[in-house]
Amino acid sequence: MAEKAPLREVRVVGRVLAVNERMAEENRRRFTARGIFVVNLMSSPGSGKTSLLQKTLQALAERVSAAVIVGDVATTHDAERLAVTGVPVVQVNTDAFGGDCHLAAHVIEKAAEHLDLGAVELLFVENVGNLVCPAEFDIGEDVRVVVLSVTEGEDKPVKYPAMFRTCHAAILNKIDLLPHLDYDKARALAFIRQVHPGMPVFETSARTGEGLEAWVGWLLEGLERKRASGRR
């Protein structure tokens, strides 16, 4: 038998988030089988994500049947604001799942049960307002989009590089406010470019509708690509 408590090392080699990653792949398979294009929308609180989504849904209304899963630590205010667009909305309050900082794959799976997926072409997931944790959790999306607004610091991209590295597009929102601010837009764009060179950036105002067309066009292209790959 052993001497005084010798140690035995047991190799494990596993991803800590393996369970989430497995469930995310499961979600991705399920959505892809139906040709649903899934967009994970992330930002810090107060970037205008919900307003932007409202306007985006209105712009898509005639062309695409969309649905939304909206995550929040608490309250159903965002879901109520989105419901006026007539699009199916599922609200998730993350505190009920013991994690208040991000949406995890199993939460999306549960939420999707409340949607008629056969009738959905484009699924938006409005993640919890947070630029740190959601970057770490795959939910089975096709694209990740980060929204930042001109009322935040220009250096957000370099403060949250993991978020900006893992996204496929960025939206710079509230540009209607630029004349009233000292915001250095060129500096913000340069920071985005240095963290994620080549990532598309859409400059929008959810309030005036400026710039929405290019963003909506990008979404439609993604949806078309997803459909095409499904047909193959």
Add this chain to the structure above:
Amino acid sequence: MHEMGLALEILEIARASIPADLPSARVARVNLRVGKLAAVVPESLRFCFEIAARETPLAGAELAIEEIPVSARCRACGERWTVTEPVFLCRACGGGAVEILSGRELDIVSIEVFDGSEGENG
């Protein structure tokens, strides 16, 4: 911010890795690799793990965290370097086609268990 959730996952994986021939073994250490780009604060993770491990075979186990630097490779010119600031432009050619080679890890590497634990015939 989700360190408690991560601590619980680590606890789960580590428990399941305790060898079958040492069912009552106590775990001395859990070896972890955490990339600098992973959204994890090592100090919070250690703190959460300590609490989560109470009254389990991992009670008192040390969470040894090896921090992995962010390394990158330029797809255009092949340059490899360690990224120390949030700038993902090639330091040699200035190009933007940069591939991240490491820095996103959040892996359990191994556990170290007391062999012949608690003096009993394990």
